[in-house]
Amino acid sequence: MFVKSYCSSISGIEAVTVAVEVNITAGIGMYLVGLPDNAVRESQERIRAAFENCEYKMSGKKVVVNLSPADLRKEGSAYDLPIAVAMLAASGQIDAAPLSRYILLGELSLDGSILPVKGALPIAMQALKEGFAGIILPEENAREAAVVKGLDVYGIGNLREVVNFLQGFTNLTPARINLDETFTEAQRSFDGDFCDVKGQAQVKRALEVAAAGGHNVLMIGPPGSGKTMLARRMPSIMPPLTLQEALETTRIHSVAGKMGYRQGLLTVRPFRTPHHLTSQVALVGGGANPQPGEISLAHNGILFLDELPEFSRNALESLRQPMEEKQIVVSRAKYTARYPANFMLIASMNPCPCGYYNHPTRECVCSPGSVGKYLNHISGPMLDRIDLHIEVTPVPFADLTHNRPEEDSATIRKRVVAARKIQQARFDGMPVHSNAMMGSSQLREFCPLNTESARLLETAMERLNLSARAYDRIIKVARTIADLDRSEAIRSNHIAEAIRYRSLDRASWGA
Known part of the structure; x- marks a missing residue:
């Protein structure tokens, strides 16, 4: 008897519907075809044990299982449940009619219980797109898949529960999630607040500008000056995620298996902090079994690289293209995967190997030329x-001991959100969401300079020997500073402040 059920495979961050075709004929043995990996091949032993413990019969005839399309590699243990249910239907133990209405997903334990899998959200989105009535998956993944509206999501605990539901013996209530309530609760608290940071007013101002325009930041200073402390508080002043951004971010984390069990939508911007020994593949993605890298896990959020010079040169250079294009395309002999990577880079570093170059009170002990190296x-x-x-710079003792209240993150965030709203109105209908993403045409249209501002920038370009890319960056930052000031025009003081944020372009560094 021939029976077909449906599940999904993940390619990049997209789901592809897979038909599980089971044919039982005279003969012996079980044959699994359709480019399965080892985890899929081993499913027959898990299914056999689950059938015995749930009091179902394993067919004594020849069983051929085909995973279609056959030229798409199938990986992971999520195929256990659809294969098991299709085998029960093909052997006549259950009715096959309901199988065409659902996507089935789940790993079978030997006792018949259903274990969680990766990629529930993109699979649910694809199921809705292709017109399936619902998706049946492990109960730990139900909240994640329930984010998709218009699709019945059933979280189940064991194989017998699935069979009883498909045969109409029991009723299951579809999982529901209140997105508005989830968003509201998540935006109220953060691990750190800018009011915890003493002094560093200029650095706080620069980070506010960065958050308002989505700009990349490099902080350079001696050990103990507060670089990491400041960076870890950046999420508290970033604008809240939109629903579309939350869906994109959750989908990536779901594919990578980074979603916590029983967790729904990610509602806080990600903050990724890879160690400096992180490999190039772990940073950008790929591998034998392709997975999103740290830059994609930081999509719509922050990638924090502490001790930037300690990262390998190849790893850092691999960031250049995705920083410009906001995506990474990983091409290998057997696959090509495309992952979004619209992240905001925050990096920190010491000014020299000993850490005390340009320190106001401590002497640098590095040899001549080592700073530049x-x-x-x-x-x-x-x-x-x-x-x-x-x-x-190091925080003075007077700033460390004063009792004056520091400005909190909520106050800074209001200014950041106001600036982002200006940009949202400015770029309405364009594939640009912040000043940092502006291209040449947007720069010409939205960032005209008056005579005084142009002259000031020309002088800075000549003295600092800046590149054309640095020229564009200064204008983008100046546009953000003007937005924070609610100014339509970019004035000379905005340009001057943006130029001050190019410390490493000065000839005095490493001389």
Whole structure:
């Protein structure tokens, strides 16, 4: 008897519907075809044990299971449930009619319980797109898939529960999630607040500008000056995620298996902090079994690279293209995967190997030329792609001990959100969402300079020997500063402040 059920495979961050075709004829043995990996091949032993423990019969005839399309590689254990249910239908133990209405997903334990899998959200989105009535998946993944409206999502705990539901013996209530309530609760608290940081008013101002325009930031300063502390508080001043951004971010984390069980939509911008020993593949994505890298896990959020010069040169250079194009295309002999990577880079570093170059009170013990050599670990093209270079100086004792209240993150965030709303209105209908994403045409249209501003920028270009890319970055940052000031025009003071955020372009660094 021939029976067909449906499940899904993940390609990049997209789901592809897979038909599980089971044919039982005279003969012996079970044959699994359709480019299955080892985890899929081993499903027959899990299914056999689950049938015995749930009091179902394994067919004693020849069983051929085909996973169609046959030229798409099938990976993981999520195929266990659709294969098991199709085998029960093909052997006449259950009715096959309901199988065409649902996507089935889940790993079978030996006792018949259903274990969670990766990629529930993109699979649910594809199921809705292709007109399926619902999706049956492990109960731990139900909240994640329930984000998709218009699709019945049934979370189940074991194989017998699935069979009883498909045969109409029991009724299951579809999972529901209140997105508005989830968003509201998530935006109220953060792990850190800017009011915890003493002093550093200039650095806080620079980070506010970065958050308002989505600009990349490099903080350079001695150990203990607060670089990491400041960076970790950046999510508290970033604008809230929109629903579309939350769906994109959740889909990536779901495919990568980074979603917590029983978790629904990600509602806070991601903050990824890979170690400096992280490999190039782990950073950009790929591998034998392709997975999103750290830059994609930071999509719509922040990628924080602490001790930037300690990262390998190849790893840093691999960031250049996705920083410009906001996506990464990983091409290998057997596959090509496309992952979004619209992240905001925040990096920090010491000014020299000992950490005390340009320190106001401590003497640098590095040998001549070692400062420049240390800075040269970061290439010029990479520095050009970082909009703001901020020099972080040690906090004076008077600032550490004062009792004056510091400005909190909520106050800063209101100004950031106001600036982002200006940009949203400015770029309405364009594939641009922040000033940092502007191209040449948007720069010409939205960032005209008056005579005084143009003269000031020309002088800075000549004295600092800036590149054309640095020129564009300065204008973008100046546009953001003007937005924070609610100014239609970019004035000379906006240009002057933007130029100050190019510390590493000065000849005095590493001389």
